[in-house]
Amino acid sequence: MRELNDAELYGKVQAKDKEALSSLYDRYEKLLYSFSYRIVKDGGLAEEVLQEVFIKLWKGKAQYSEEKGKFSSWLLTMTRHTAIDLLRKQAKEPDYELDERDALHSDEASVEDQVEWKERGQVLRTAVSKLKGEQRKIIEMFYFKGMTHKRISEEFDLPLGTVKGRIRLALKHLKTSLSEKGGVSDESKL
Amino acid sequence: MKANCEQLLDYFNGTLSNEERERFEAHLLSCEECREELKELEELTGDLPYLSMPEEPPAGMKERVLASVFESDTDETSHTTNEKGSVEQKNNVTNLQTERKSRQRKWIAPTLAAALFLSLTGNVYTFVSEGDGETTQPEEISSLIKAVQLQPSEAEASAGSAALMSEDGKMNLVVQVNDVAETKGDQVYQVWLLEGDKPYRAGYFTPNQDGKGEVAYEVEYEGEHDWDAVAITLEPDHTSETPKGKIVLSSGL
Numbered sequence: 001m002r003e004l005n006d007a008e009l010y011g012k013v014q015a016k017d018k019e020a021l022s023s024l025y026d027r028y029e030k031l032l033y034s035f036s037y038r039i040v041k042d043g044g045l046a047e048e049v050l051q052e053v054f055i056k057l058w059k060g061k062a063q064y065s066e067e068k069g070k071f072s073s074w075l076l077t078m079t080r081h082t083a084i085d086l087l088r089k090q091a092k093e094p095d096y097e098l099d100e101r102d103a104l105h106s107d108e109a110s111v112e113d114q115v116e117w118k119e120r121g122q123v124l125r126t127a128v129s130k131l132k133g134e135q136r137k138i139i140e141m142f143y144f145k146g147m148t149h150k151r152i153s154e155e156f157d158l159p160l161g162t163v164k165g166r167i168r169l170a171l172k173h174l175k176t177s178l179s180e181k182g183g184v185s186d187e188s189k190l
Numbered sequence: 191m192k193a194n195c196e197q198l199l200d201y202f203n204g205t206l207s208n209e210e211r212e213r214f215e216a217h218l219l220s221c222e223e224c225r226e227e228l229k230e231l232e233e234l235t236g237d238l239p240y241l242s243m244p245e246e247p248p249a250g251m252k253e254r255v256l257a258s259v260f261e262s263d264t265d266e267t268s269h270t271t272n273e274k275g276s277v278e279q280k281n282n283v284t285n286l287q288t289e290r291k292s293r294q295r296k297w298i299a300p301t302l303a304a305a306l307f308l309s310l311t312g313n314v315y316t317f318v319s320e321g322d323g324e325t326t327q328p329e330e331i332s333s334l335i336k337a338v339q340l341q342p343s344e345a346e347a348s349a350g351s352a353a354l355m356s357e358d359g360k361m362n363l364v365v366q367v368n369d370v371a372e373t374k375g376d377q378v379y380q381v382w383l384l385e386g387d388k389p390y391r392a393g394y395f396t397p398n399q400d401g402k403g404e405v406a407y408e409v410e411y412e413g414e415h416d417w418d419a420v421a422i423t424l425e426p427d428h429t430s431e432t433p434k435g436k437i438v439l440s441s442g443l
């Protein structure tokens with residue numbers, strides 16, 4: 001029997017199929033947990049993120065449809081929003097904390113079965129290490145901390161109107177540096 | 191119109207209120223620019239989740255998560271007053287603040303400069319902010335070769351520091367300055383590494399409004415080099431192959 005794809009499993013989840021939810025969970029547990037952990041930096045909170053994400057899935061509070069793109073991208077976005085939301089509820093003052101492991105070249109912590117993830121991660125970390133500190137920081141604050149447009153403008157001492165441009169530039173540098181690597185990051189695969 | 195377009199970043203991050211979000215989504219229908227920028231943001235960030243290092247989920251997480259998911263169904267009727275329908279779930283996880291603390295490395299960098307140092311190195315941490323109880327990181331991913339205070343020329347009020355670090359066989363020069371004069375037009379502050387009296391370009395920057403500037407540069411010059419000094423000059427633009435302006439800050443290495 002063929003394995004159901006994500007969208008098919010999602011459809012079954014909408015019909016309250018517990019098995020299907022369990023399968024989706026198994027498929028994404030590690031990625032979603034690691035991503036949440038990367039954002040909230042706390043194991044207990046990361047677990048809370050997953051709990052909310054799967055409740056949203058189960059209750060149909062977040063609706064996926066194929067025109068929204070790949071299921072995995074949609075799920076990752078939903079997870080990021082949930083994590084950022086939890087982070088905000090912690091009312092923790094965002095700080096200048098960078099994850100130095102982003103620029104780590106060794107594969108010490110990623111001896112994992114998810115080969116694609118590992119490869120992609122390494123290429124990404126190499127690309128990130130080529131960014132200027134300021135650019136890494138703006139990506140961190142914007143993408144991983146979900147800092148608001150206004151906060152970023154204050155934090156980086158930038159006029160509101162130039163914030164978007166800075167973020168795009170930083171992300172584009174990263175992308176350029178990635179494609180120079182011979183591009184594991186084929187967008188169509190995302 | 192413009193006010194709406196400025197909400198794109200917050201929309202992307204999901205930090206708008208429900209009402210704002212709905213209004214922005216209506217705006218998206220009529221604003222092609224925002225639609226395109228949103229699509230671009232999604233494309234540019236699509237890979238970033240994979241930057242996360244694989245973390246081992248805590249034992250028993252699947253059971254706990256699925257139990258609370260299926261429980262959330264039966265809770266539905268009795269908790270209709272909860273704004274987000276998730277408040278009641280919190281209790282299930284409050285006692286799960288696990289002992290993973292030792293795996294995470296978390297520090298609050300006192301300044302931007304320190305953050306920049308931290309971003310490049312693990313063990314330089316003790317150098318930028320000594321003695322607040324944190325221990326040096328176990329894995330050395332990079333090491334500090336030399337750190338110096340930059341001295342201003344003449345009567346300038348500026349100050350700065352430079353650090354040479356080795357990371358994974360590569361050499362990085364990180365420079366951070368305070369209170370330098372603002373640049374005009376295409377002007378930049380160019381950093382040079384000097385070997386004897388031969389200058390090598392080593393990154394450039396423009397300071398912010400507060401006169402602070404910084405740059406991290408990967409030093410990739412062929413062959414063996416024994417750097418004698420580091421200097422910063424004010425250049426007409428970022429293309430100078432040799433210093434044209436006067437030295438603003440410098441130090442021997």
Ligand SMILES: [Zn+2]
Nearest residue numbers: 194195221224
């Ligand atoms: Zn717009």
